[in-house]
Amino acid sequence: MQRPALSAIAELLKPITWFPPMWAFACGVVASGLPAQGRWPLIIAGVLLAGPFVCATSQAVNDWFDRHVDAINEPHRPIPSGRMPGRWGLGIAIVWTLLSLLLATSLGVTALLAAGVGLLLAWAYSAPPMRLKRNGWWGNSACALCYEGLAWLTGAAVMSLGDWPEARSVGLALLYSAGAHGIMTLNDFKSIEGDRRMGIASLPVQLGVQGAARVACLAMAVPQAVVVGLLLHWQTPLHAAIVATLLAVQLLLMRRFLADPLARATWYSANGVLLYVLGMLASALALRSLAVGVTS
Template identity: 70%
Template sequence: MTTEPLIKPLITPPAVPEPRALLELLKPITWFAPMWAFACGVISSGAALQGRWPVAIAGILLAGPLVCATSQAANDWFDRHVDAINEPDRPIPSGRIPGRWGLYVAIAWTLVSLAVAALLGPWVLGAGVFGLVLAWLYSAPPVRLKRDGWWGNAACGLCYEGLPWFTGAAVMGSALPDGRIIGLAALYSLGAHGIMTLNDFKSMEGDRRTGIRSLPVRLGADRAARLACWVMAAPQAAVVALLLAWNAPWHAALVAALLVGQGVLMRRFLADPHGRAAWYNGTGTLLYVLGMLTAALALRGGLA
């Protein structure tokens, strides 16, 4: 007669993470925003790409697969307890990234990012250092900016939109970009604060239980959604006004039309903020970034 053991042996987790788990940790889907913003910076600079394609491509890789991926790895490491509630299948809480590998990857990607930024010149290195510092301050204690929805979203908006735009223009001109370029980058960074709020709706339960005061947790889903819409819309209205002042009426009209389209989508989002935040992120945000490109083309057309 045989008896089964009362406690079944545990499956030993892998000592080294699999490549697929590492890729999931670095979240390639998040790389698009800073890569797009960097490209907008390149376009807005008005500089010719001929002979500078390697620099532009290296900058795009720095913005996405390096700096942005660093921020994602660091965030997942310091958020592993929150993710165990909100997204237990994420690589770290699920055990597919074992031990302290998540932290090691974040550190290694930081060092590689700094090395690439240094090769692209002092302006890019300065912007890269600033972005990486913000990425660590966002996730790591004791500062952990993400614990406050106001500061955390501001840091993300700057790193995802404004800083890559500035860097793209700086790397092409090898100098401080024109003030109008910096102004547009700042406005789209401010609007991205609202976009970051959209990402917080999916993690409200875990945020409440772990003391993260995201805007949906602090204000409630309905108020946070209305605030996000205003924060996204107001800077774009300012962009329209600036483009008109800079004698770019057709570009201003297109940005305005894209803003109207977002307004239509926002009405549907506001009817069910918790259920449609991801939907709006995939629809309204597309119109937002097309407006960024339109504004960049206006500058390239002779304003900068």
């Protein structure tokens, strides 16, 4: 059987999508408040697990089970274009799943459990019979939890050598996961036609372009507002001010996005999401300052 080129395999694994979970993992590391000294091998392994392994697996799984949709929306992708022949796409998805679990075993039980849940969500999102992506509410929730919350919690767990993260870190991880639902919705604007024809009820298909855009903005803004309130409650006003400022700029960008969502979804993904993840880091730094204050 013809083998795919390495470039086709790399395109299947979509390196550009690895950044969000790697960033979230790093935020979990920072939020733990623990020193990196002596833990660098674990941190590096965890970053690799979050991005080039678990996230890459999810991309391979999605491309295989979305090959018919991609033939409409993105016919240049490796599988519908024929550059990934036969069942190579499925084989790579399975191998990457096993490699991810193997790497996760080196990071402790908690990290292995988090990786296992993330991989289950990746398969459940794309593969039948569950195929959560058939409904934008469930599918985007699964992706958001996998990309942001689980990656954050894994980073914190790795730093504590397997202990479950403290409640404030769990709370922020879940809030930023809720906000990431809006980020996932932004990604659905580019595939409306194929989703509609293949019976995938993404939010732009269910609610229309304008309705889905409003939901995406609310999903991103409300959790950040809650984060600001929590940071003030935890007496970290500087970090609260940073997150509030980043949110205020996002709200200005959202106004422009809502004026023409279909044309500006990619633009807002590039600009608004950057501000969103910077707020994640500011929140993680707030927890770190609290942890350092306690230990000192």
